[in-house]
Amino acid sequence: MRFAVPLIVFVVIVGFLWVGLGLNPREVPSPLIDKPAPDFTLRQLHDPEKSFSNKDMLGKAWMLNVWASWCVACRQEHPLLVQMSRAKLFPVVGLNYKDTAADANRWLMEGSDPYVLSAMDMKGDVGIDYGVYGVPESFIIDKQGIIRHKVIGPLGPAELQNCVRPLIRELEQATGESKVSEEVKKACGR
Amino acid sequence: MRPMSNVGIWIKGAAVAVLLLLPLAQGVAKEAPPLAEDPVLEKQVNSITAELRCLVCQNQTIADSHADLAIDLKNQVRDMVHEGKTQQQIVDYMVQHYGDFVLYRPPVKPATYLLWIGPFLLLLAGIGVLLFNLKKRRQAATEASPLSAEESERLAQLLNAGTDRKNAS
Numbered sequence: 168m169r170f171a172v173p174l175i176v177f178v179v180i181v182g183f184l185w186v187g188l189g190l191n192p193r194e195v196p197s198p199l200i201d202k203p204a205p206d207f208t209l210r211q212l213h214d215p216e217k218s219f220s221n222k223d224m225l226g227k228a229w230m231l232n233v234w235a236s237w238c239v240a241c242r243q244e245h246p247l248l249v250q251m252s253r254a255k256l257f258p259v260v261g262l263n264y265k266d267t268a269a270d271a272n273r274w275l276m277e278g279s280d281p282y283v284l285s286a287m288d289m290k291g292d293v294g295i296d297y298g299v300y301g302v303p304e305s306f307i308i309d310k311q312g313i314i315r316h317k318v319i320g321p322l323g324p325a326e327l328q329n330c331v332r333p334l335i336r337e338l339e340q341a342t343g344e345s346k347v348s349e350e351v352k353k354a355c356g357r
Numbered sequence: 358m359r360p361m362s363n364v365g366i367w368i369k370g371a372a373v374a375v376l377l378l379l380p381l382a383q384g385v386a387k388e389a390p391p392l393a394e395d396p397v398l399e400k401q402v403n404s405i406t407a408e409l410r411c412l413v414c415q416n417q418t419i420a421d422s423h424a425d426l427a428i429d430l431k432n433q434v435r436d437m438v439h440e441g442k443t444q445q446q447i448v449d450y451m452v453q454h455y456g457d458f459v460l461y462r463p464p465v466k467p468a469t470y471l472l473w474i475g476p477f478l479l480l481l482a483g484i485g486v487l488l489f490n491l492k493k494r495r496q497a498a499t500e501a502s503p504l505s506a507e508e509s510e511r512l513a514q515l516l517n518a519g520t521d522r523k524n525a526s
Binding site: 192195196197198199205265291292294295296297298300301 | 412413415425426429430433452453454455456457458
């Protein structure tokens, strides 16, 4: 009995530490989920004469992938993006963040280009609108232009299979306002 | 001749060092955040960015941080102040795009009640335990029960036995 109180206190502290230290402080939940994607119009990387606007993608479920040639973790997710584009899973648009056209093009030449196109956000203003704080980040956007999920850091095969693919499938099937099922929400950690 | 050549080497070394450091100094100068001409505006920018968390180096405010993102956000705040936005409008904009986490002072709302009230609850619990223990101790002291009849007789016997032995010796 004498040890009961200290033991309980100890167990509670261990419980808090167990949960607390398991959380990733880098993963700050985005307030933009289930909100309309902020509008932007930017020049295209490959063809600076042409511009791209997020509104061009209305009617499609797609992914906006924020990347940069200076971003080390982008190299980590790059092969998966290339595989995805070969398999034609869904359109992936690149947002080339705080980069120069020369560096970005060189980077894409090194490997292959997984993007339908890349938009150049040289000053990072669009990045601020999207709440980007660490590259790479990916936004899954539905047919009506609503952000439905945000991947922080490099996209991994597990997250692609369990969360992103089923999510995009649901968004593609939706007519009118898309609804994300509870299973997918759970798989995406929401 | 020897000392001369030594001096020569020193001068050469110093010149090389200066040459090597020169681009560094330029680099540093280039990265310094642009100062607004208006000190009043700059003061306002600083007071706003001191309330915002840098999302890269999470225990620093944007005002303190030299991370690229923090500098970008500082410029964003400066632009917005320039446009005549109020502090509240700017902070709201940041929260809309980065979430509550961007606030250095967490807002008081149901999700953060425990955060704000928790320490006081712990303090109250501590005071409660302290009072309980004090009361218990005081009770133990006052309730020290007087000896029963049997016990006092035995005590008297023992004391008597002691004095008897003393007298005898």
